[in-house]
Amino acid sequence: MEHQERSAHYEVYEVFIQRDDLSHHVHVGSVVAPSAKLAHQVARENFLRREKAVNIWVVKQEHVHATSYEDQDFFANQMLNKNYREVSGYAENAKKWKTFKQVAITVDDLVNDIKEH
Amino acid sequence: MSDVQLQIFMDRIQQGQKIESTDWMPDDYRKLVIKQIHMHGISEVMGAYPEKEWVPKAPNLRRKLALIAKVQDEIGHGQLLLRVAEDAAKPFGKVRDDMITDLFVNKVKFHNVFHMEAPTWADAGIIGFLVDGGAIITQASLLESSYGPYARVLQRICAEESFHMQHGESVVLSLAEGTAEQREMLQAAVTRWWPSMMFFFGPPEMSSGAQRMMEYKIRTRTNEELRQKFINRYVPRVLSLGMTLPDNQLAYHAETKLWTYTEPDWEKFSYMVQHNSGPKSQARIELRRQAHEDQKWVRDAMIRAGQVIEAMA
Amino acid sequence: MNQAEQQLSNNYRTALIDLLYQMADDELTIGHRSSEWLGIAPDLEEDIAFSSISQDEVGHATFYFELLSELGEGDPDKLAFARTKEKRQNARVLERPNHDWAYTIARGYFYDVFDHIRLQELLQTNYTPLQKGVQKILREERYHLLHMETWFERLGVAKGEAKGRLENAVITIWPDLTDLFSLGRSNEILRKEGIFPISESALSDKWTQQVKPLFDRTELMWPGTPHVMTGNGRLGVHTSDLQQLLDMMTEVYRSDLIATW
Numbered sequence: 309m310e311h312q313e314r315s316a317h318y319e320v321y322e323v324f325i326q327r328d329d330l331s332h333h334v335h336v337g338s339v340v341a342p343s344a345k346l347a348h349q350v351a352r353e354n355f356l357r358r359e360k361a362v363n364i365w366v367v368k369q370e371h372v373h374a375t376s377y378e379d380q381d382f383f384a385n386q387m388l389n390k391n392y393r394e395v396s397g398y399a400e401n402a403k404k405w406k407t408f409k410q411v412a413i414t415v416d417d418l419v420n421d422i423k424e425h
Numbered sequence: 426m427s428d429v430q431l432q433i434f435m436d437r438i439q440q441g442q443k444i445e446s447t448d449w450m451p452d453d454y455r456k457l458v459i460k461q462i463h464m465h466g467i468s469e470v471m472g473a474y475p476e477k478e479w480v481p482k483a484p485n486l487r488r489k490l491a492l493i494a495k496v497q498d499e500i501g502h503g504q505l506l507l508r509v510a511e512d513a514a515k516p517f518g519k520v521r522d523d524m525i526t527d528l529f530v531n532k533v534k535f536h537n538v539f540h541m542e543a544p545t546w547a548d549a550g551i552i553g554f555l556v557d558g559g560a561i562i563t564q565a566s567l568l569e570s571s572y573g574p575y576a577r578v579l580q581r582i583c584a585e586e587s588f589h590m591q592h593g594e595s596v597v598l599s600l601a602e603g604t605a606e607q608r609e610m611l612q613a614a615v616t617r618w619w620p621s622m623m624f625f626f627g628p629p630e631m632s633s634g635a636q637r638m639m640e641y642k643i644r645t646r647t648n649e650e651l652r653q654k655f656i657n658r659y660v661p662r663v664l665s666l667g668m669t670l671p672d673n674q675l676a677y678h679a680e681t682k683l684w685t686y687t688e689p690d691w692e693k694f695s696y697m698v699q700h701n702s703g704p705k706s707q708a709r710i711e712l713r714r715q716a717h718e719d720q721k722w723v724r725d726a727m728i729r730a731g732q733v734i735e736a737m738a
Numbered sequence: 739m740n741q742a743e744q745q746l747s748n749n750y751r752t753a754l755i756d757l758l759y760q761m762a763d764d765e766l767t768i769g770h771r772s773s774e775w776l777g778i779a780p781d782l783e784e785d786i787a788f789s790s791i792s793q794d795e796v797g798h799a800t801f802y803f804e805l806l807s808e809l810g811e812g813d814p815d816k817l818a819f820a821r822t823k824e825k826r827q828n829a830r831v832l833e834r835p836n837h838d839w840a841y842t843i844a845r846g847y848f849y850d851v852f853d854h855i856r857l858q859e860l861l862q863t864n865y866t867p868l869q870k871g872v873q874k875i876l877r878e879e880r881y882h883l884l885h886m887e888t889w890f891e892r893l894g895v896a897k898g899e900a901k902g903r904l905e906n907a908v909i910t911i912w913p914d915l916t917d918l919f920s921l922g923r924s925n926e927i928l929r930k931e932g933i934f935p936i937s938e939s940a941l942s943d944k945w946t947q948q949v950k951p952l953f954d955r956t957e958l959m960w961p962g963t964p965h966v967m968t969g970n971g972r973l974g975v976h977t978s979d980l981q982q983l984l985d986m987m988t989e990v991y992r993s994d995l996i997a998t999w
């Protein structure tokens with residue numbers, strides 16, 4: 309078959325859905341669409357036929373700058389133990405509080421204090 | 426703005442809906458949101474400095490690592506919050522640069538505690554223990570904020586604070602278990618920070634701005650509620666370590682379920698925050714000024730380099 | 739029985755310990771200097787990124803001090819905090835103050851290229867505990883090197899004040915670089931015993947091969963291979979900058995040597 313001149317085509321939009329007010333947008337896939345406005349409208353039915361959401365972002369794929377999958381060392385930042393920056397690195401606090409006749413508390417305890425009116 | 430528009434907005438607030446930066450909102454609401462989050466973000470950035478002073482002196486490898494990580498998180502929280510404030514301030518054309526430089530011309534304030542001195546290693550511990558404890562209580566109350574981007578970002582901030590709390594307590598516990606000199610150092614820090622902590626939550630009689638924020642549910646708890654939560658949690662903990670608190674009126678009353686306490690010198694602290702006249706206010710603002718203004722050449726160069734490299738590609 | 743507890747020959751042990759001190763002291767010193775940027779980096783996003791690098795460096799130092807501890811050198815914190823200036827084996831350039839951002843980036847880039855080469859060579863070391871750690875550390879160091887190289891290139895490409903500052907930084911740093919490639923008094927033994935496979939001059943050549951192209955790309959003048967030895971940090975010869983750093987770093991530690999902090 310003769311090579312045809314390619315006609316104008318739809319652009320790819322990456323689709324991000326925000327499930328509820330307290331969630332951040334999460335990437336769910338992409339659509340091809342003639343404009344951002346139509347990308348919104350078709351994304352609604354392509355991705356939210358069953359689920360609820362409060363917001364949709366569409367971003368032209370060409371505007372996404374991604375890191376490389378081949379170089380996973382880019383993400384290597386937990387190679388040695390870094391529990392000095394985790395709650396789990398401070399397990400001995402609980403024992404020490406006990407010797408002072410107090411129990412250890414966490415952020416959740418303080419958050420729950422607030423919830424109790 | 427029509428009355429109908431405002432009524433619809435207030436109904437949304439009453440129903441517990443979240444407001445987003447691109448939603449219609451009264452100018453008053455937007456300005457209060459910006460003021461609150463800008464102040465919160467700048468306080469995080471300025472809050473890095475008292476502990477930064479102890480990073481180069483942290484007494485062992487693990488404390489050094491933890492303190493670097495903690496100060497990094499504070500700056501990180503400043504970054505998250507300023508981004509939210511910047512988006513809210515977009516209609517006014519404000520960008521990061523404005524958010525930072527407002528500090529140098531006294532157009533944004535920061536928390537009283539970060540104007541104070543941290544002269545010993547025990548202060549680095551007490552900041553993590555008491556100041557972070559107070560900050561977590563305040564931030565936990567803001568998780569209910571009507572401003573959606575603020576509520577979202579605070580979830581991450583509160584989660585990260587969980588390590589700060591443990592780190593602060595760990596430093597304090599080591600000192601409490603330590604030598605007589607270490608305990609003395611700890612007691613001095615407790616005494617030094619307590620009045621600042623009582624001021625931290627603000628006066629029982631709230632300003633008109635704070636009251637409007639309550640009406641808009643940008644914040645939902647009174648200053649006094651938060652202070653009572655703090656006292657209730659932290660007084661027994663401090664006392665259990667064998668430390669004393671510099672307040673002879675501190676007492677729990679079962680009938681009211683409230684604590685009495687000596688009021689801090691509201692005027693003195695307010696004046697300090699308003700005029701940046703605390704013992705460390707100017708030195709720390711100067712550090713931020715050096716970071717920002719003296720290194721404008723770096724940011725300018727990176728913008729230029731970006732353009733050159735893009736043009737080559 | 740692990741390798742640390744095995745009977746190592748005296749020569750082997752001494753050389754290995756020397757190399758580990760060089761690595762531990764390098765990382766602790768540069769990590770300390772990097773952490774001085776906390777809260778004062780050119781923008782908030784970079785402040786956070788740079789802080790992770792300083793944590794990695796102090797973390798790597800901790801790992802090397804732990805290896806030394808396994809070899810009977812004593813408590814890692816004591817090794818980091820109690821040794822005097824004359825006992826330290828870091829390269830001198832790392833103890834220098836940060837100066838400005840251009841100096842910090844140039845030094846960081848030069849050091850990271852060097853460290854990356856050192857770590858890659860150590861993948862062949864016959865001391866297994868070190869070899870295993872290096873595999874992990876190397877993966878983290880790649881990001882440091884990438885970050886420093888990106889900054890270095892961009893400050894150069896930007897021309898103007900940034901390039902001027904970068905040129906000044908290179909001039910200031912260059913005479914300090916010679917001992918970076920020194921392997922100290924155990925130089926020969928390290929190779930003979932299979933602890934570290936290449937010579938000082940090979941190290942320096944590899945470094946030049948990697949750094950010089952970036953000079954060309956950013957049109958920076960290449961000052962020639964560093965060669966005039968001004969003093970060898972690997973032999974404990976340091977500047978007063980290190981004393982000031984140690985005075986600061988050990989202030990609380992020294993206030994009570996037996997206390998637990």
